[in-house]
Amino acid sequence: MTPPDRPVWRSRAWLVACAVLVVAAFALLAVGADGPGAVIVPVLVVATAIGVTTWTLIRARQRRLDYEARLTTWAAEHATHHERLRIARELHDIVSHGLGVITLRASAARRVRGDVREAEREQALIDIEQASRDAVTELRRMLAVLRDTDERGAPLRPVRNLSDLPAIVEATRPLGLEPQLTVGELGDVSPGVQATVCEIVREAVANTARYAGPTLTRVDLRRDGDAIVVTVEDDGPRGDWSPSRGAGHGLAGLRERVGVLGGELRAAPAGTGFQLIARLPDGAW
Template sequence: METGRPTWSSRAWPAAWVTLFLLVAALMTIGTQDPATRLLPLVVVGLAVLVSTWAVLRTRRERRAHEDRLAAWTGERAAQAERLRIAGDLHDLVSHGLGLITVRAAVATRLTGPDAAAEQASALADIEAVSRETTTELRRMLTVLRTPESAAALRPAESLADLPDIVAAARGAGLDATLELPALDGVSPGVQLTACAVVREALSNTARHAGPTSARVRVRRDGATVVVTAVDDGPADGWEPRPGAGHGLDGLRERVAAIGGVLDAGPDGPGFAVTARIPDGARP
């Protein structure tokens, strides 16, 4: 049930029917035998026409007012949904970028030995690259939000072909991440985009909560369903979790559910597993 949806029921016709009933009852009670009342039927008919006309016009006005309220309510719902979508995109962008920066910096501070200086310099270079990319994406998104008519170029929607880069970025943050991605033909764009979001969020969570541990990503087809799984081996020794805002998995679960899928997330032995089962409408 949709809360707050405007409802409408006209009161004009019930009032009109009551009025017509009273007119007919009065006509039957008084009768028309008396010469003074022979014009009464014409009067009743005229009143009935006036009452019916009033009911029709009143119903039209009420319907137009209801349609205006319904249009305003629909617009507010659409605006709310768009705000939530934008909030989700911003969360993905900021959480992923800052998560990689935080984890890479944390790993760099723990480096020791003769190669520590070189590794720390490499970490700083990675942090700079991720910071630049995240800042560029934020500016692009804010430009589009400020000027909806802007011709600012939008990136193509992510696909399964982007998964190797997503996993490689996680490796750059210190994860020992692997990807098992067989050739999957005919996967719908929406499913591919959601699969990328699942992998990115899962690896970002692993990096924050488990640090430089091992993680395995697998994408496969199970009949008409695409199954995306990301499993890690648990926190690295001495790692202190760096939790985010806590809305990532909830938002991801809603995103998967929006296209008819199911997301399961929970402990898996010493580690953590995220599994999304996404129905693929492009399959016969």
């Protein structure tokens, strides 16, 4: 559902008032200097002008109050719409990431052969249990935020920053990925860009694990003038890996996040693998 269009200020009170005053002025000019009309008409014109001006002021004020009320309602509905989209993205990220990790860990363990098979299965069950607990905890936090009417007491999740990147990348190792993280000289990076970088990397490596399976993944973060450039690329699937298809909303969500910051995102096959490049404007340097 799309939010309603922004209300437009319209008031014809002054237009009506001007028309009436113009007619009154012509009537006054049409009256001669002699006769009874020379006394009565000017009085009527003045009374009409006063009445019309008073009515116009009252009417314009009423229209202004009505416009402000409609604008307030529109702003609330607009904010609610965007908040619903944000919550939908958060819920998608939590559920998709949690289920994706569980699916990929189970798939990787099923393919293990040899003497380490039982040990790998046991470790896979431990990893699946931990991923499930993490997903449930995040969902409970989100539901607590939705139910809490006092925003100051809501248990919000802290915003991610660049210090979280190593943990985000290393979390893919149990899935069979071989991640490599390279961070260049970035200078000062604004908090909004840092959070977006973390979301881009998290979604990108999750997609790599889902579509390419156990493979080499390179994550590169550098500054290019007044922009931060994030590159995530992989070598493609190895052996008989069967891709696990997602809902297709992850990449669209990333494009929206990057677009909000005025950046651009390109994602396309590269060689035997896949490459994602995001360029985020940042003037904090």
